[in-house]
Structures are given as structure tokens and as C-alpha cells.
Amino acid sequence: MFFPYFTIHLKSLLSIKGCKIKFPVQTNWLGEYSISSNNSINEFPNSYYKDNSTKQCYYSIGENAIRGQLWSAMDQQGCSTDSKTYACLLQDCVKKRALAEGKRIHAHMIQTGYKLGMFVCNDLLNMYAKCGCLKDACYLFDRMPEADTVSWNALISGYAHHGSNQQVLKLFRKMQKAGMKPDSFTFTSILSSCAYLGDLDKGQQLHTHVIKFGFESQIFVENALVDMYAKCGKIESAHQLFLEIPNKDDVSWNVLITGYAQFGLGEEALNLFCQMRRMGFKMGYFTFGSVLKACGSVMLLGQGKQVHACIVKTGYESNSHVRSAIVDMYCKCGRMEDAQQLFDEVPEQEEVSWNALISGYAQNGYSEETLKLFYQMQWAGPKACHFTFGSVLKACGNLAVQKQGKQIHTCIIKAGFESDILVGSAILDMYAKCGSVEDARAMFYKMPDRNLVTWNTIIAGLCQTVGNEESPKYNLEALKLFYEMLWADMKPNHFTLSSTLIACSNLTAIEHGRQLHVYTIKNNFEVEEFVGTSLVGMYAKCGAIDDAYKCFEKLLKCDIVSWNAMVAGYAQNGHSEQALKLFQQALREGIKSDEITFNIILSVSANIAALEQGKQVHTYTIKTGFEPRVVVGNALVGMYAKCGSIDDACKMFEIMPLRDACSWTALILGYARHGYGREALQIFEQMQQNGMKPNEITFLGVLSACSHAGLVNEGCYYFDSMSRDHDISPRADHCACVVDLLGRAGRLNEAELFIKKMKLKSDAVAWRALLSACKIHGNVVIGKRAAEHILELEPNDASAYVLLSKIHLSDGNSDEAITLRNMMKGKGVKKEPGLSWIEINRKVHYFAVRDRSHPQTENIYAKLDELLLKMKGAGYVPDTNCVIDDMEYE
Template identity: 40%
Template sequence: MKSFVSRRNAEAIRRRFQPWNGLHLSLVSPMRTKGFCAQSAVHQYDESGRKLKSFSREQEMKDIRTLLQYCIDNKALPGAKRMYIRMIEKGFEPGVFQGNGILNTHVKAGLLKDARQLFDRMPKRDEVSWTIMIAGYANGMNEHEALQLFLQMLKTDVKPDSFVFASVLKACAGLGEGGEQVHAHVIRVGYESNTFVGNAIVDMHIKCGRMKDARQMFDRMSERNDFTWTTIITGYVQRGNGREALKMFSLMNWTDTKPNPFIISSLLRACTDMSDFEQGECLHASAIKMGFEANVFVGNSLATMYPKIGRIKDAKKLFDEMWERDVVSWTTMIVGFAQSGHVEEALQLFGQMLKTDIKPNEFTFAIVVSTCGSLAALEQGKQFHAHVIRNGLVSFLSVGNALTAMYTKCGRINDAHQVVDEMTIKDVVSWTTIIMGYVDKGYDEEALKLAFQIQRLGIKLNEFTLSTVLTACANLAVLQTGRQVHTLIIKAGYELEISVNSALISMYSKCGNIDYAGQMFSLMSKGDVVTWTTMITGYAIHGLGIKALQLFEQMQQKGVKPDSITFIGVLSACSNAGLVDEGWYHFNSISKEYGIKPIIEHYGCMVDLLGRAGQLDEAEEFIKKIPFKHDTVVWGALLGACKVHGKYDLGKRVADRILQLDPQCAGTLILLANMFAADGRWSDVANVRKNMKENGLKKQPGQSWIEVQNRLFTFVSKDSMMDYIQNHGKSTPC
């Protein structure tokens, strides 16, 4: 019918206007009835009107109506708008049906401003006119205008219908307000029993965070359809109440409404979030029975769930059997591999994705780049960085942060800093990643400089940034700076955050204020294993071994399970306090009572304990029984004990072991020379020093630092402090 009208209009226009000018109006033919020709016809009509002033009013109205309908049929919106306004200006009253047609065409094209101009000039409007305009605003994310127009409608004689109410409720959901008042009006005019409106009310309450009101509305509905059940079930899932979503699904199964893929997909996500994988497998079976297994939404949810329970092969099998895959499918599977520790498979799958027609999005690249960081695969990370640039995704915050983290983990701090500098949008996570990179690499001064620099820029530091800054203060033992950071933490309200509190305890412990560290620990109503371990280690390094062991007992009584790091603190406490028997007891309990596999640090603590107690032969035999490869730290602990106890022959033997592992260990040679000197073996001292000189080995000079006028200065032996400050000025603002 539409093509017939268009063809008829085209013929009428050609017959009407062609004799009047030489503008080749024959181009307006049934075979060329698109917007360009319609616009040409409007232009020629305007030209004709200027040349011939003898139009009869009846003929002019007919011509305008014909051209208007012609433009509407062919979506020539500028021409349609001109003809419609011309009709109004000429005093010809356009029909409401035709006005709604041109209004709807503009709204669908997203030309809301032009549509509103037409709406305001319409001589007559019915409920369809108002519905078109209000729905246009609601769908176009202009919710405020939709509500204002609805209030204007209430002042007219036109009564809102179910479509108007549904659009207004959608606008309220977007705004997060006004929905309760509209709901009340719906009740007054008797539309609450309408299923279409009822669905909109349920959806509005859910999106405004009023799940209880949504459920009450759902329960009052006499008729419910597929959309009703989908809305309430997905609403519960989105609000983190998966149990209630599963209950609603059970109720739904007693009705005539059949589940759809969206419901199954949402419930699978709920089971994943709740770690209820048994229920998830039941839903998978239901999906197979209903023929939904190959659905892309269901498949994506299953591919998310199975890696969480260690069944990555099942997830890959499902992925391979999916008839249709989208970017979410590929990204989900890549994430599954990465989070399951199969990082190389994740990168291989990404390579396969690049060979398909599906383009990776910013989330895909963020995951892949992060995976490269986990592997410290710098070259691959650089290649993906190039892909990001080519695909125009470098401006996305998640991608920029992932690139920053990748370069940081690969030890390329300067490259990471450059990425952040080039990011058009950056947040506190971007800067925190750089600061953490500096601290991890031992550049604590640079970390403090950057932290105070971004604070001056007005960027609010979060708890992770402040914890990292405290770690830098602890490493440098700058108590005054640490106290200033503590003040910032109190102002920001982060003092009771577990990670921040643990960092404060560590900072005060390492800066020598163990009493204040204890006060910070007592502020925590419920600490985690990190908090307890930090305090135990603090007591240990301050020589308060008995206190550390007492705290360890309290930790066990509180039901906090120790980890391998906790036992490093416990064994260090035994070593510093000379408690050999207690040390053996706790060392043996690591595997027997707690099922933790001892690590090299535990063995090192035991060697140190035995060495301090003078049991050097037992320490040597203990080292020989270590079940994995020895390192210089373990032998170094025994070497130091040999010097203290004057066991020079054993010391020579231990030093030889260390130099076999690390021939460039200058510290070992210096300690060996000192032992020879203490024993009066000057020829051996000369040989050691000659060996160091021939191999170009020098002892790395130790650095010291001091805070002067809120600035941190580093120096080495024989430096003149005043000359250093005046001439070098190398400092870190505190």
C-alpha cells in the first residue's frame, strides 16, 4: 500500500509541477522516491510558487498535502517539516493523523528538537501525539523533559493511556525519582490492573532500588506475562538476592509461563555469584531440555560459571559448541582461562579471536593486557598495546589502567608513567598503580614524591594508595612523613579499613614506635590474618619475642588461621628471644598442624635461631636436609653466626658454599676477610682482597637518610650533610 501511495504521489507531483519550469521534475519518478527526490520536489514547489501567484487556495492545499505525504513516505524529514509548517502558516489545518505521522518519523530519527517544535505547533493533539513525544524523550535519555511534558499533558483534556504511563514510568526509572507519584496517579485513574503498565511499575521500582515495592506490585498483578516474570527475577539477581530469584523461578514453573533464555542466563549468574554450583548445574540441565544451551546469553553465563569451579575444560567445550558467539562470549572465555591460571591459553584464544570477524572491545583488551602483566610477558604486552592503538581503544580508562599495570609488573616503570601521562582520562587507580610499582621496585622516595604531587593536583587518594604510601614510609623509616599520611587517613575516614590499619601498624613498627603500633592494633575490632601477622612481626623485629608469641596464641584463640607469612614472624620472634625449643615446636607445627608447606624463609629463620644459640653444627646439618635448592640467604645466616661465635673454619666452608651460588657476592668476601683478620690470618685476608680487586667487586655503600624541615635527604659515609643539602638538594618532600 505504501509503495502505491508513493507512486501515486510521485505521478501527481510530476503532472502538477513539470510544465512550470525546466528543473527536470521528471526525476521524481516511481523508481526514485527517496529523500533526495522528495527534497527536490519541495524545492521546485517553492520555486514554482514564486513564479506563479495564481494558485487557488483549494489547489494550494491539495499540493501541500500531497507533497507532505510524499516526504513522510520517503523519510525526507526537512521537507516534511517545511511542508507541515507551511500548511499551518497558510491556515490549512493538517489532520491529526498526518501530524502524528510526521512527528513519529522525526522521533524515530532521533530529531527530538525538531519533533518538539512540530509538536508545539500542532493545532490539535490526541493521546497518540503525546505518547509519541513523551516516549521519544524517555527512550532518548531525556527523562526530565518526558516528565515535564507529562505534567503539561495532565493540564489538558487528553487523558493518558497505558502507553503514556509506561513511557513516563520508564523516565522515572532513569531519573531514580518521581516514580511513586506517577504510580499513585496510575492507581487513581484505574490503570494499575493493566499488565503493560504493571510491568512498567515493577521495572521502575527495581531500577530505583525499591525491591520490596516491586515485589508488592508483582503480587497484586492479576495477570502476568513473560516480561513480568523476567523483570522480577532479573531484578532480584541484579540486586544481589539470588536466593529469592531462584524462589521466583520455582513459582514461575507452576504457571503457564515458560522460562526464556534471559531468565536462565540471569539465574546462572546468580548461582555463580553465590557459589551455588550444584544449582547452576541443575539450571544447565534445564537449559538443555528447553533447547537454550546454544543461546549466546545462556552460553556466556555457563562459560562464566564453570571456570569458577575449576572446570575450565567444560567451559571451553561449551564455548566450542556455541552456534553463535559475540564479543562477550570470547571475552568471558578469555577471562575464564586467565582467572584459572591458564594464562597462555587465554592469550592463544585471543589470537584466535583476532582471526574472526568479531572485534575485541575495551574489556577484552584490558583482560588480555592484564594477563600479559601476570606473565611478565613484555613483548606480547607491547604487541597488544599496538593493537589497542590501532583499534582506537587507548582512550578507555580500563585499557589505560591495564597497560599501566602491565608495564609496572614487567619492571618498566618509565613506560607505565608515560602511559598514564598520555591518558586523556585518568583516575586514582592509574596513579596508585605507578606508586605501587615504585614501591615494589624499591624506589620508595619516588613513590612519596608522586603521591604528594598528585595530592597537590587535587586527586583524592583512596585506601589502597594510602596503604602503599605507608609502605614506602615504613621502608624508609620516615616517621614524621608517616604521621602526616596517618593524618590524611583520619581525615578521609580510612583508619578502620583493615588494609590501611595493617599498613599503619607496619609503618609505626618499622619506624621504631612499637607502642603506637600496638595502639593501632587494639583499635581493630576484627582484624584479618594480615593485621595479626603485621603486629606479631613488629614485636619480633623489636626483640619482644615473648609478646609476639603471646599474640600468636591470642590469634589462634580468636579463630584466625595463620598463613606461611605469620610463621616467619613467629620463628623470627623465637630467634630474637633465643627460644630454641619453642622454635622447633612451631616449625614442626607448620606442616603437621596447619597443613602449610614450609618455604625457604622458614628454614632461614631456623638457621638463624640455631646460629644465635651457638648450635652451628646442628644448623649446618639442618641446611643439608632442606628439601629444595638452597639460596645465599640461608647460608648467609649461618656465616654471620660463624663470625659471632668465632667458628672460622666452618665460616670458610660456608663462605665457599655461598660463592658457589653467587660468585659476585662482595658482602660474603668482606665478611670472610673480617673473620680471617679476627683470627690473625693476614695472608688469607690479603688473598681475599686481591680476589675482590681482580674481579672488580666492591662493597655497596650503605645509605642513610634524615628528615630536615619536612624533606628527606639521603647520604653515604663521609658526606658533609650541609654541603650535600646546599650542593645536591636531592630530597623527597614529606
């Protein structure tokens, strides 16, 4: 029998060293206690209660420590332990996540020869699964003589609890194959995993099973179904199910409010919240958390403040979860000062509040502040969780600080979160954004479980490697991963398809792109804004501009991104006039331009030297307030320079409030293009004096300037300076500039030796530059060698045939020239005719040799004949050394 005296003094007796307490044998002491965590550590009741055969003694000394002490004392005294005692101990281990203590209890069972029955086996299984030791849980499960529904549920819920949702679905399939009948708890866990994965198909199949087994009327299964449909994007189905629940509880309302909040339907979530209040349902911290999330999702600051006031009235403001939700709401509404003030008002912040503020800084783009706050959190003591690490990794990715990212990755491994699917995806994304594709790949293949976000992150990361030497390989791998994803029974979404279409664009793999297009039509993704825009971009990049326009026309909703993609498509494929017309159409339809629009359209104006059009666009940038933006300013400098108005380019450069390396480079390229070599070099020196680091394109401008101005020594100096002083490895186009520089100066032997020295034998651009120089200086021997190299690399290169034939003609060898021209005709190689154009009254007129398509052709040729007569009268004699037949004579 248990006495009050023993109860009062048990703690002090156990604290005395060497104290021995006699326990009656065969009594379930531990099973007689019900632990309460409301009282302080020193409070002990001095009475006991009897309820039929069960003696109960209620007390609290904090964190269930008394059970561990009692069990230790019983173990020392050799008292027997029955299944109820073990059950109570293992339940405590689950509550405290005390894996080490749980393993000690398991070891005690083995040492004492205790026969594990189904009841205790299930408790052990639950302990291992809930404490995160899934490997040991599986080991125990596999060696159980027989498993019942409770056993399967323990393992399934353990995997679900730790985010291994793919494994949850696999276990459910195994359970079905084993002929084990699922119960309501099984369905709750499986539906939760489907919700987490966003797997609507499996969720709907489970819904059928729920009805089949007769669990559709159980409230927690109904709530799980509402949650699943809401998280899978079927919010209307979720709402309909919610309406059909006869006895709704506060959880029913909460899951639907959360569903609306997650999909940015904040007003609908607030309406539900108001209905819930009117109907008298209990407002718990979960309800307030969901409705605050809804306010934050659509930035309803006014309503969020009202909910905050309601929380203060009901006394929930002191709850850490609610307080963190308030902080999060202010963060999402962009009110970081209010969020920080709320955070600072509490002297000792809990983990959730730190997470809310760190996440807020990350979401609002304050990446440096995010990292600082994370380090402060580490000093303050609260442990980082997967939410913290997700936000901090996002900040590292945005700042492209791979070193800090790797340090945080190490912290994650130490904290045991690397296997968490959300954290793993964040690590993968961080490496991809930092340009460390190999680390991202390694992380992806190491992850035990992958969800849709993981697949999307790796595919998008592999597609972002444009400019990298390994880019074709990575983009090809992105395509392979897409097909692997389908084989893994993972359904892609619009983000997946957009990224995969970008891979097709980068590879100009139009056939793969067409197959993806068919897939988007079959799965009703074609009209999705992201996917439709990616299809436009893919077809445009692959040169199928008509197909691109068809996709553009099918888009139900066209935003500025879609218009930009189509305008850029026309520009990339040389359809400048159509690009300008489409831009004007966008303006007529009220589409607001952005920086990218202006960049594209100014580039189009520059490419066709449409100065008047460019000036009008400049006026529009001033009107819309975009002129001060660096990107737009750079495009304006480049446009004026390319259109020959170098003075206007300089004026634009001078009035720019902010300049980056591209600004200086645009001006250098402008000077270089117009033969102002010395001025270009002066700008380059000023750029360095202003503390601006030159990039690869800057050096292309500098080398081009030296080439056009004949500054050979200066050009060679700057070429060496690239790697020596600026740690920039010269690319093939830089080397081609040096070849052109030496070739123009008549130093053809040096140019040829330079090609061999720089191992440019497989670069047609360098040989073409040398061949062009040979034509200028009439060097047949080197010119012939250069042409042979070009034709070996690019057999259908018309320029090589034409230039070499002109070299032969200038050398008086017309037979060789005619042979080369005949070879061209025999192989079907045609030289693209040169074009010239002029802009008159906002209309661009194009001209080509022997072209008679212009409506005023007769007047044009009459004027040309008149000019030719005047030229001859002035003493002009044409150079006919490079002419093969009479047709080309004049």
C-alpha cells in the same frame, strides 16, 4: 460444506472414545480456521461466515489444541492433506515451540509420500529453526533441491533467534557467495546480530548493502539500523538516522530510547519519551519498559516514580513485562524494599517479575538473597530462563561458592541453556571468580559461539590467578587468546585491552606490553581511562617508571584509580619520595582518596620509616572518615610497627571496630620485627581464641618471631602445626624461616638437612639464610656449600660472594676472600650499597657509604670524625676481621 451444528459439537464429538468423523476428501479443513485466544475454552460461535471461496469459522478452545485434534482425526480417516494444511499446522508448532509435534508432521509427510515443494520445505525449515533444532534445520536446508531467499531467511532468523550471532554472519556470507539476493527480512536479522555482537564495522558494511539494494526506506530496516548503531555505541549516528526516518512508528522511538538507556544516557531517553508523548505516539509496554530502564540506568528515582504513575493511569501496570520493568527500576535505584513490595502485591508472579527481582538483588550485591530467591522461584513453579541463570551465577561468583555454582550449571544443562551465549559467559565468569580456572577454560572451549563478552571474561579470568602456581601459564594463555581473538576477526574493546595489559604486568613481559601500547594508539584507546591506567600499571610493574609517567600524563581524565596506579608504581620501584609528592599533588588537585590510596601511601611511609608523614596521613584518614575501615586500620598498624612505634601500633589495633586476619597478622609481624617473640606468640594465641583463622602470612610472622627470639622448639612446633592443624601447606618462604631459625641457633647441620628434606635445593632464599648463619657462626665448610648452591641458581648474586668472603676472612683465609672479590669484579657483579635515612622537618634525607651528594656533606663528615674520636676515647675497638683493604677499615 461446514455446518454450525458440527462446529458447536466438534469438541464433544472428538472427546468420545471410538467416535469416527467423516471428512469430505480434498478439503482444506485446517486452513479455514483463524484462531483467537481472547475467548474462554468453553465458548464456541454458533454461526459461520463465507467470504467468496473461503469458509471461515472463528472459535477458541485455548492453545491451538483443536488443530491438532482435527489433524489426528483426518489422519485416522485417511484424508489427504495439502500444502495449506501443513503450513497451518507447522505455523502452530512455531507459535507453541512444539518441536515434537513438528517432527510428527514431518514424519507423516514422509510416510504418506508427500512431495516436499519449496513452500512446505521452507515452512519445515522455519519450524526446526524457530523451535531451536538448528542441527535438523541445517540438515534439511543442505538437502533441499534448491533454496530461495525465504529458505536462507528462515535459517538465518533461527540462528539469530537463539543467539548464535557469529553463525548468522557466516550464513549471510554463504548466501552472498551462493548469488542469492537478500531482502529486507534478511537485513533485519543480520543487523540485529551485529547489534548483539557490537560489531560496528560489519554493521556499517551492511548499511552500505541496504542502500545498494534499495531497502533504506523500509521502516523495519530503518529501525534495525537505528538499533544497530545505538547498541554499537554510535548513539549520535543512531539519532541522526532516526531524524531521517520520514514515517516514524512507535518502534522507531522505542529502539532509540532503549539505545540511550543502555549507554546510561537516562535524561536523553526521558526527553525522547516526553517528545513521543507530545506527538501522540502509542505508549506500549515496550516503550514504558525502555524508559524505566533509562531511569534505572542513571538512578533517576523521582522521574521513575512519575513514569510509574503514568503507567498506572494508562492501565499498563497489570502487564507482566511492564510490572517487571518497574521492579527493575526500583532495584537499579537501590530501593529493594519498594521492589520487593511491588513483587509481593501480586499473588501469582510470572517469570519476568521473578527475573527482575533476582537480577536486582544480584546487582545490589545481595548475593545470598539472590540465591534464596532463586530457590523460592523453583518451588513456586515458574521456569528459570537465561536471565535468571545469569543473575544467579553472578551471585555464586561473588560469594565464591563453587559447589552451588556447579549445581546451577547442572540445572542449566537440563534446561537446555548451556549453549546460550549469555549463560555460557556467566558460567565461565562464575568459575573464574571461584578460582576454578580449568573449569572456566573447559567451558570456553566448549562454547559453540563466542561474543566479545565471552572473550573478555576468559582473558580476565586467566589474569586473576596471581598467587596460583600455574599463574605464569594462565597469564601466557591470556596473551595467546588475545591474539586468537584478533585472528577470529573479533575486535577488542577497552576491557579486553585492560585485561591483556594486566597479563603483561603479571608476566613482566614489557615487549608484549609495548606492542599492545602501539595497538591502543592505532585504535585510539590510549586516552581511555581503563586502558591508560592499565598501561601505567604495566610499565610500572615492568620497571619502566618513566614510560608509566608518560602514559599517566596523557590521560584526559584521571580518577583516583589512575592516581593510585601511578603512586603505587613509584612505590614499587623504590621511588618513595616521588610517591609522596604525587599523593600531595593529588590532594591539591581535589582528588578524593580511597582505601587503596591510604594503603599505598601508608606502606610508603612505613618502608622509609617516615613516622611523621605516617601520622599526618593517619590524621587525614580520621578527617575523611576512612580510619574505621579494616583495610586502612591494618595499614596504620603496619605503618606504626615498621616505623618502630610498636605502642602506637597496639593502640591502633585496640581501637579498630572490626578486625580480620590481616589485622592480627600486622601486629604479630610488628612484634616479630622488633624482637618481641614471646609477645608475638601471645597475640597469635589470642587471635585463635577470638575465632580468627590464621593464614599463610600469619605463620610467616610467627616463624619470624621465633627466629628473632631464638625460640627454636616453638618455631618447629608452629611449622608442623601449619599443615597438621590448619591445613596450610608450607611455602618456600616458610621453610626459609625455619632454616634461619635453626641457623641462628647454631644448628647448621640440621638446617642443611632440613633444606634437603623439604626439597628446597632450587630455592636460593633458603640457602642464603643458611649462608648468613654460617657467617655468624664462622662455619666455612657448610658456608661454602651454601654459596655454591646460591651461585649455581643465581650467578650474579652479590650477597653470596660477600658473605662467603667474610667467612673466609673471619677464618683467617684472606687469599680466598680476595679471590672471591676479584671474581666479582671480573663478572661485573656489584653489591648494592646499603642506605639509611632520617626524616627532619617533613624532609627525608638519604645516606650511603662514602656518599658525598648531600648538600651538607662537609658538616656531616666533620661530625662523624668527631664521633669516631669520642668512641675510641670511650674504649671502642672496631672488629677488622672481615676487612680486605684499608679503604674499608673504619
